[in-house]
Amino acid sequence: xxxxxxxxxxxxxxxxxxxxxxxxxxxxxxxxxxxxxxxxxxxxxxxxxxxxxxxxxxxxxxxxxxxxxxxxxxxxxxxxxxxxxxxxxxxxxxxxxxxxxxxxxxxxxxxxxxxxxxxxxxxxxxxxxxxxxxxxxxxxxxx
Amino acid sequence: xxxxxxxxxxxxxxxxxxxxxxxxxxxxxxxxxxxxxxxxxxxxxxxxxxxxxxxxxxxxxxxxxxxxxxxxxxxxxxxxxxxxxxxxxxxxxxxxxxxxxxxxxxxxxxxxxxxxxxxxxxxxxxxxxxxxxxxxxxxxxxx
DNA sequence: ATTCTTAATGAGATTGAGTCTCATCGTAAT
DNA sequence: ATTACGATGAGACTCAATCTCATTAAGAAT
Ligand SMILES: [Mn+2]
Ligand SMILES: [Mn+2]
Ligand SMILES: [Zn+2]
Ligand SMILES: [Zn+2]
Numbered sequence: 001x002x003x004x005x006x007x008x009x010x011x012x013x014x015x016x017x018x019x020x021x022x023x024x025x026x027x028x029x030x031x032x033x034x035x036x037x038x039x040x041x042x043x044x045x046x047x048x049x050x051x052x053x054x055x056x057x058x059x060x061x062x063x064x065x066x067x068x069x070x071x072x073x074x075x076x077x078x079x080x081x082x083x084x085x086x087x088x089x090x091x092x093x094x095x096x097x098x099x100x101x102x103x104x105x106x107x108x109x110x111x112x113x114x115x116x117x118x119x120x121x122x123x124x125x126x127x128x129x130x131x132x133x134x135x136x137x138x139x140x141x142x143x
Numbered sequence: 144x145x146x147x148x149x150x151x152x153x154x155x156x157x158x159x160x161x162x163x164x165x166x167x168x169x170x171x172x173x174x175x176x177x178x179x180x181x182x183x184x185x186x187x188x189x190x191x192x193x194x195x196x197x198x199x200x201x202x203x204x205x206x207x208x209x210x211x212x213x214x215x216x217x218x219x220x221x222x223x224x225x226x227x228x229x230x231x232x233x234x235x236x237x238x239x240x241x242x243x244x245x246x247x248x249x250x251x252x253x254x255x256x257x258x259x260x261x262x263x264x265x266x267x268x269x270x271x272x273x274x275x276x277x278x279x280x281x282x283x284x285x286x
Numbered sequence: 287a288t289t290c291t292t293a294a295t296g297a298g299a300t301t302g303a304g305t306c307t308c309a310t311c312g313t314a315a316t
Numbered sequence: 317a318t319t320a321c322g323a324t325g326a327g328a329c330t331c332a333a334t335c336t337c338a339t340t341a342a343g344a345a346t
Contacts, residue, residue, distance in 0.1 A: 011343080020294085021342050021343075022342080023294065023341080023344095025295070056295085057296040057298095058209070058296080058333085059295075059296065059334080062296090076187065080276070082332070083271050084332085084333090100263070109268070114260050114261075117254060117256060121241070121254055121257075122281045125250060125281075126284055127279075127281035127283055128281060129279055129280075129281055130280050131281075132278060133223065133276060134276070134279065135276045136261055137272075137274045138268075138273055139177065139271050139273050140271075141271050162322095163322080164313050164314075164322060166323065167312095168324070169323090185304080186303085198299090199325085201303095201325090202306080202326040203325075205303095205304065206306075206323085226304080227335090250322095258338085288326105288346085290343100291333100291343095291345095292341100292342090293340105294342080295339080296338095296339085297336100298335105298341090299335080300336090301332100303332100303337080304330085304333100306330090308326105310320105310328105311322100312321105313320100314319100314321085
């Protein structure tokens with residue numbers, strides 16, 4: 001799964017639902033996020049698209065990402081360095097992130113008990129959990 | 144506890160340890176964060192100090208907050224609206240935050256099992272947990 | 287294929303939180 | 317009181333992100 005053709009279809013459906021046109025720029029942004037390594041920032045994506053010969057502006061990159069995030073195709077991630085990062089949610093299970101304070105490396109993790117606890121905490125307070133931000137800042141154990 | 148005199152003493156000790164001078168501005172910032180309601184942003188603190196007749200600049204507010212955060216007198220909190228918020232850690236146990244998406248209200252919570260799980264997840268990956276960011280974005284349950 | 291309507295785009299201006307500069311001020315040691 | 321040097325403030329600056337608006341191009345209609 002997650003073939004190029006499949007991803008184009010997913011994008012087209014979202015754009016149609018939103019009443020938006022299918023453009024080369026929007027496809028380029030979605031392709032860039034979908035195909036590439038994860039946790040990339042907007043400028044990274046912008047530079048990469050340009051380097052592949054597709055004409056695009058920063059404004060369009062940001063505008064397109066907003067649409068993708070709104071429609072849950074892409075996840076926005078703040079690792080605390082002032083720049084948002086993005087990753088495709090296609091073929092991805094939910095996970096949270098551990099950021100190494102020494103290398104900047106981002107490690108993904110998932111723990112169902114942790115997820116359940118969060119739902120419970122919200123409920124116990126009379127709320128419904130909509131989303132959560134959870135990052136562990138860590139240091140390698142030296143022996 | 145947490146009398147004004149006590150708080151001044153705490154500040155003086157930190158400044159001494161850091162080799163920094165005790166100034167009216169630094170006291171004003173610490174007092175503002177320590178005395179007032181929680182989760183305030185830097186500009187809020189800046190305006191409030193000025194309104195009380197103490198001459199201070201934004202630069203000094205930010206610089207002082209950095210010292211306070213470094214010395215664990217104050218906690219920096221990012222609720223995702225682009226502005227950091229601050230709260231005194233004096234007489235406060237560790238807690239995380241639930242942000243109501245409808246009212247913007249910030250509810251504090253603490254769950255020891257949750258805290259333990261995070262330590263464990265880091266360790267299982269060969270890391271030591273230094274700090275964590277954990278926010279639940281919630282919506283009131285309507286019945 | 288050509289025309290037409292209107293949404294989408296791009297270059298560059300703008301915003302805003304946070305940082306930096308450096309001339310001046312004030313703490314605190316003596 | 318004098319003095320040394322750290323602290324401060326006004327405003328310039330940074331940089332991610334947003335906005336403006338003249339121009340471009342989807343894509344529907346024919
Ligand atoms: Mn990830
Ligand atoms: Mn709090
Ligand atoms: Zn999670
Ligand atoms: Zn916690």
